[in-house]
Amino acid sequence: MHELGLTDALLRMVRDIAKKEELEHVESITLEIGELSGVVPHYMADCWQAVIDGTEYADTELIIETVPGIASCMDCDEEFRIDLNSMRCPFCGSHNLTPVSGRDMTVKEIAAW
Numbered sequence: 001m002h003e004l005g006l007t008d009a010l011l012r013m014v015r016d017i018a019k020k021e022e023l024e025h026v027e028s029i030t031l032e033i034g035e036l037s038g039v040v041p042h043y044m045a046d047c048w049q050a051v052i053d054g055t056e057y058a059d060t061e062l063i064i065e066t067v068p069g070i071a072s073c074m075d076c077d078e079e080f081r082i083d084l085n086s087m088r089c090p091f092c093g094s095h096n097l098t099p100v101s102g103r104d105m106t107v108k109e110i111a112a113w
């Protein structure tokens with residue numbers, strides 16, 4: 001489960017930013033998690049709670065937005081939202097797919113003052 005490492009890195013990043021920007025309070029962090037990133041949103045939420053417990057960010061809310069996994073088919077050139085259970089093209093049935101979006105996890109917004 002690499003979510004614990006990710007939330008730990010996220011906390012360090014927020015701490016760095018807060019120090020640099022001289023932020024007093026970090027209200028919330030909005031994360032975008034792609035469906036194809038391999039990151040499980042509810043694990044991220046659980047790990048975040050574990051990582052911030054007892055720190056100065058214990059009240060900081062983690063808001064998670066999911067980005068749909070879009071793929072294109074190498075055989076028929078169609079683009080579609082990928083079905084993670086079948087991983088095949090709904091138009092021609094090919095498994096020859098290339099991910100177009102939804103592979104990343106990014107910090108979209110940090111609400112702070």
Ligand SMILES: [Zn+2]
Pocket residue numbers: 073074075076077078089090091092093094
């Ligand atoms: Zn196809």
